């Protein structure tokens with residue numbers, strides 16, 4: 260996939276709305292890019308989109324690659340007498356980022372504004388807890404608000420993806436960047452083994468879709484594609500960043516949800532060095548990914564997370580370097596092409 264096509268796909272996926280448990284719009288956006296490139300495509304009871312691409316059969320392996328389709332967002336939990344919406348976050352969002360932002364509410368993508376008491380009337384500095392915010396959709400009163408956005412209505416940031424200097428900006432790169440890379444891999448030539456590409460659901464609320472997908476596919480080895488924290492700007496005085504934009508795919512040795520299989524870590528490093536693809540290690544111990552549930556499936560699955568570094572994730576707009584996306588695809592492609600059962604054989 261050339262860069263223009265890749266960024267067009269990223270843009271399409273980034274602009275789609277899909278909070279945890281309501282990922283249908285993302286699945287719809289993905290389908291046309293997968294049909295004709297895979298042997299079967301189905302949706303399970305949870306909403307995971309499972310693509311199966313048959314291999315040439317020269318290696319006795321079943322390989323799973325996942326990327327999650329859900330993004331962080333909000334859900335309507337109550338209405339105020341003056342027509343406002345009270346919300347809860349779905350997935351972790353820093354409430355300090357929210358006041359004044361535009362959102363898209365419900366299936367009709369109604370425009371809404373996240374309201375806060377006017378700055379002129381605020382004395383307290385700690386004013387940005389989620390329960391102090393009200394989303395304004397222009398409703399006259401409680402009844403109209405209830406009718407337009409009943410309890411359970413989802414909302415996401417209203418951001419539209421666009422280039423930004425050498426970088427690319429948009430919402431939900433965590434994990435639509437991973438979804439983009441997975442599509443590119445599935446569009447490639449068949450591998451020596453059967454490849455299962457699963458676009459998972461409900462990652463942001465506890466790695467839930469991946470738990471089921473891991474069981475269904477029962478893979479020998481799993482790769483999880485992510486968009487991860489690049490806190491390289493603004494720079495901290497001390498300590499190294501979680502990952503850095505422009506420094507290549509981010510290999511997670513350990514996070515709060517899992518410890519990567521050391522054989523697979525060594526293998527990926529070897530492949531990257533032989534192919535001259537840059538890579539970096541994520542600061543261990545931060546965050547969690549679908550590998551957290553997949554590695555515990557059945558009798559255990561050697562798993563690893565490889566991520567595209569993204570600034571300002573879980574906020575209204577994040578940034579990535581298209582080159583990191585390309586390098587992540589190239590690393591995975593090379594790793595898959597050379598993968599043999601020996602890589603994960605236990606002695």
Ligand SMILES: [Zn+2]
Pocket residue numbers: 327433434462485486
């Ligand atoms: Zn993620």
